[in-house]
Amino acid sequence: MRETVFFTRRLQDLLPRIHDFIEQELIPLETGFHQRPLAETTALLDEKREKVKAAGLWGLHLPQQEGGLGLTLCEFGQVSEVLALAPFYGHYTFNCQAPDIGNMELISKFGSAEIKSKFLHPLMEGKIRSCFSMTEPEFAGSNPTRMATTAMREGNEYVINGHKWFTSSADGADFAVVMAVTNPEAPPHQRASMLIVPTNAPGFIHERNIPVFGESGSGWFSHAEIRYQNCRVPVSHLIGEEGAGFRLAQERLGPGRIHHCMRWIGIAEKAFDMLCRRASSREIEENVLLGEKQFIQGFIAESRIEIDAARLLVLNTAHTIDIHGAAQVRNQISGIKLFVANMMLRVLDRAIQVHGALGVTDDIILSAIYRHERGARIWDGADEVHKQNLALSILKIYGLDVKKKTREANAAKIQSHQK
Amino acid sequence: MRETVFFTRRLQDLLPRIHDFIEQELIPLETGFHQRPLAETTALLDEKREKVKAAGLWGLHLPQQEGGLGLTLCEFGQVSEVLALAPFYGHYTFNCQAPDIGNMELISKFGSAEIKSKFLHPLMEGKIRSCFSMTEPEFAGSNPTRMATTAMREGNEYVINGHKWFTSSADGADFAVVMAVTNPEAPPHQRASMLIVPTNAPGFIHERNIPVFGESGSGWFSHAEIRYQNCRVPVSHLIGEEGAGFRLAQERLGPGRIHHCMRWIGIAEKAFDMLCRRASSREIEENVLLGEKQFIQGFIAESRIEIDAARLLVLNTAHTIDIHGAAQVRNQISGIKLFVANMMLRVLDRAIQVHGALGVTDDIILSAIYRHERGARIWDGADEVHKQNLALSILKIYGLDVKKKTREANAAKIQSHQK
Amino acid sequence: MRETVFFTRRLQDLLPRIHDFIEQELIPLETGFHQRPLAETTALLDEKREKVKAAGLWGLHLPQQEGGLGLTLCEFGQVSEVLALAPFYGHYTFNCQAPDIGNMELISKFGSAEIKSKFLHPLMEGKIRSCFSMTEPEFAGSNPTRMATTAMREGNEYVINGHKWFTSSADGADFAVVMAVTNPEAPPHQRASMLIVPTNAPGFIHERNIPVFGESGSGWFSHAEIRYQNCRVPVSHLIGEEGAGFRLAQERLGPGRIHHCMRWIGIAEKAFDMLCRRASSREIEENVLLGEKQFIQGFIAESRIEIDAARLLVLNTAHTIDIHGAAQVRNQISGIKLFVANMMLRVLDRAIQVHGALGVTDDIILSAIYRHERGARIWDGADEVHKQNLALSILKIYGLDVKKKTREANAAKIQSHQK
């Protein structure tokens, strides 16, 4: 944790405690992460969860009315960074891993009392897990208005049909928050809704955990492919209003982006720390350490600056959200995703490189992190999408509204065909 | 000016006024900058200086006891960014151009009463100009302890002999602050002193204004090569103590780095603005504007993020200096120089590229800025030096003290030769 | 000159002779290039031309029937690289500078006997100079089918009206090859023609030499802005057929691209050589030379590989043109322009950086070369255009014809408006 202008008084007390917990309780579990089955690891982590509770560190992300500390987004971001120093364990142990944290925020804000008592509270207590089912293999994930999954109302139920993938942590989850089209005739951004679907509902078919970079994983450490075949849920499982799905997804986006980015920054700090340890201890020639070589010094300097820049960008954005709301920083939210994901992967890659052959082995954790995080430049909007979106919103200020121009051109085309 | 967490209440009033002044009074002078002789431009700017005074905007960088506003470094940095929107005129018109601003700070802190009345006050009033004479062509500029210029004491005088270059704005200046070795036998960092040398002193020889990227310039818009040939100044012209030269240079460094970096950020914002204007107005094919092309969007997105990152890095550093002093951020001061200089040149280059053939002409100002600023990656420590220094200071924390190791190896070598 | 598989027996004799000439006769003239007026330099070079003739090295680019050596394109490319080791003087002295060389090729192939005797022969003898007038400030230069200059036939004359710029070397040239629309109703690619316009024709108005990166230049060392106001030329001045302008421009393109690219490679080799000399001689700390630093070694290694890669790409393309003609390598011609121009500017920039403050001065030639060559990434098709074109031609092989799709969409739009 590097102090910036965003470091607050209460973090002064909180962060070192979390930092120590991560170092003493979780980092040691990283040894052998690769051999140990997930079930065994989960059992170990569940014990650690009790310690978290005992230390009064449970529910750090929750608002005060839900029993949390009511940290600002900017503050919790800094917590998230520290948790990520144990990238595979930290967020799970503190019960604020994605997508549970996003689902908690969402249901807490928009769920009915019934939904809250049935799904939110056990989730907050860490008794159950959840997943979020939005992306479809058939459509480019970057456009939430293109979606084939439907939830058609029949009496008091929605009947869901569709095909999703990258529904992370679905394996073993109790429920999914599913994005589906309920109002196909509405304007594009008002077609979809969000529904809670218990994973034991008939028609919820867990097809497989998708093998990603060589690993299918299991439990909360996996990405599932799901089919919805006439899967029925009561209408009371609707979150918010019908047609609000896209708006809720947007709502989820701002804080979610901050969480992810700060997690990536924590990962980058971990990789940077490993890089520096290696550089200052590995002999490359007789009596010459790696760190004496300028190429390695270049890796260190560039990584240090880029991580610091990333943190300031994200925290300044979080701070603005705290004060003005997420709508004010749509631009910046695209920008930080792009910058931070790429920065993290660069730093990871440099850390691997500095470890030489050891770097690609699972004797250390770096290549495993790389495998798990390469997707950062893809999911939740690929680099290319964010780059374009950021630029388009800037060009609009300069009077060039590309999206509008495209819409008008398309409309003209359709008119032309209709004539 | 993009608001960040560092935007203070008094900037809220101040910055828009400065911004308007720059836009209305100075930017119009950019038309024809290339044809107009400097003397003519200076006359125009000197009129503007009166307007600055009338508007109560004179001396923004000065502490309150010198009649200034007592802005923090972090606040003045944000002023400096806005001034740089007219990169060739802003700082001059507000009398806070380098090296005058650095000399003012230095003399204000360390000058005797005599020196202050003779040199500082007319400088603050804009009646005279000054220069700073440190770099020598024979030695790599990045190491202030390697220096051939000497100032030997003879009675009540120092006799200076040496060869300097890139003594910016020497042409027409009233005095130079000169770095010279007064104590050759002292430890390396205590050998040099800073002296005030009037440019009309016998033995102060202005050899030429160095042609840089095709232009020799003149007056405050030039870099001189100077010979000191038995040039005599009274000992009272010493700034601070004998042997304090290196320490004063360091002192100068922190704020100076912030000023420069924020000026570069202002330049980058100007280039970015020109880039976006061009992208949103230039037709590349029938009915297709440049800005509709993703390559151009990529330029815009990357520039936006990089400029924002740069600003946060610099202002966070300035803020830390304001609170904890410059010694705390030696690392960051290397880091921001490296990051910001490179960022600025990239953004300038993209802006040139987006203007096509027009971009390389002097019909617009971009290539002139590039020519004047390419040196940013060289002077005041080349990229490579900053990269190394930043890394070395990090590695030291990890227990590898490369500089010490080198010193010890050299000492061993010398011992070996002596035996 | 680095030998590759493309090094032929006759180059074995030729290249060292040219290399020596450049080194002994032209490089010495680089000292003071910045101070000496062009007229004076030209006089010196004209003397050197006599030596070239005396050495039997005149007209190296010409086919045998025009008295040349009949070198292949691939061979002449390698000559061009060596000439570029004196980048401002080499091609001029050997009378194969652009645009004269392209005009010679063009007229030699497509000019009438009358045109040849009047324009080609004095050009080949170095008695006159010529220019090429295509780009218009109002239109993106990358699309030769968008052009406002017209040449309307009236009786036995064409009457030309239009506005051109970057008509290089127009100042002092005897004639221009002008691209103008003669057949506005024809399909886009058959609208323009190429005409020879004597620069003393009434209505040929040389407005100015455009200041580029701070320098307007003069004579063959300049880029002019030209107005054509009812400028009349006899119809016999047409090159090839009416409407063939675009095809001739394409014809010109292949060899022209090779010439340019090899010239840039020569420039890169020159910069690389200067970089290595500096690295192996400049002391950066006591007893430590620049070249001992890995950052500098990185510059050297990357430059070496990139230059070698560039040369092979260009020569392999030239070789293919020699065997199969330029139509076969449209792709590669886009690719090499992009790769080589960027490579050259990177190497130049590194060479500047390694020279420190000296690098930005005109005491050495590097920054002057940079200023003159930055446009390489813009003219003759900007990077972005070549990148797109290369990709589109590849995607077409994969069944995606983007240009066709766009044409069809535009046609549909027009139809829609017409209804």
Place this chain on the structure above:
Amino acid sequence: MRETVFFTRRLQDLLPRIHDFIEQELIPLETGFHQRPLAETTALLDEKREKVKAAGLWGLHLPQQEGGLGLTLCEFGQVSEVLALAPFYGHYTFNCQAPDIGNMELISKFGSAEIKSKFLHPLMEGKIRSCFSMTEPEFAGSNPTRMATTAMREGNEYVINGHKWFTSSADGADFAVVMAVTNPEAPPHQRASMLIVPTNAPGFIHERNIPVFGESGSGWFSHAEIRYQNCRVPVSHLIGEEGAGFRLAQERLGPGRIHHCMRWIGIAEKAFDMLCRRASSREIEENVLLGEKQFIQGFIAESRIEIDAARLLVLNTAHTIDIHGAAQVRNQISGIKLFVANMMLRVLDRAIQVHGALGVTDDIILSAIYRHERGARIWDGADEVHKQNLALSILKIYGLDVKKKTREANAAKIQSHQK
């Protein structure tokens, strides 16, 4: 396969046949590569080997006297590229995978008749496999003169003790070629020898297959960690002379580098092909394909140029080796390794990115290739080592012999300690 100047008449016949074989026999096996156990795959490939033999394509890399075609290195390189279009299967099926191919070349050149009949011939027939045991975890792999493994002569035997890793394909191999110090008192480059060690020799301990990027692999698809504990082999197992190990390693290097680089180029071509297929078929918005986006076009254009450049660099080097021998191109051999490994990983990364979420899954082969090839920038000399070596050899031409300077400084240091 893209034709270049290096495409010979016999390749004209050969390459298309190999290409077809790869496409029809091997690419189909890539489906499900991830699920199928290696033993099963090996059985399938062994059947294909029979087809290779039947088609007269067995032993393409062998000299004529060994029953091969006697292809030049430059020709076989082009074969190797095509084999790599099935990166996991091609070389194995044609019995020219590393390290077998290198061992065959080595033994064929330097092995005694006894060794040849015992080890080389069954290897050439594909009846046994081999491995190459050089790298040690305790020492930076880039310096073959730093080595802890010893082979001490006792009577008619060498007794080997040491610790090796990344002994690729050791699992299931019949013998290892082991690099060990036999003459510790000799000058550094004459200390080591190469020995053949049967893997069933007592004291040859296969500790594990190292998990690399998440996968330990098995058989020829693995990297082993080996201990040699008093492992005894007869002195007749020496390859070449005692102390010749380093020289043999160098000998091995040139052709080995070409083989690797061409394999990587084949991999890059495969990734490029997948990238283009995706770009030309994936809808990103309604009626808009990925390939219509300039960012993707940028990936395509840059990849195309970089692959082509890489191929020309490698084949030109191979060609030079064919004519002048490997000693002439030490520089280039460092350069191509650096350039090609990085190029391949960039192209792979772009191909992954263009496939979106699918790109990181094992439903396609790209991320698996990335995992297996990330080490390319590390083993066989890390990027940083090659960059430095290439630069040092260039600087030596300019009179700066850094290695010599370091040796002399070290010698002085030792002298100083001794006094």
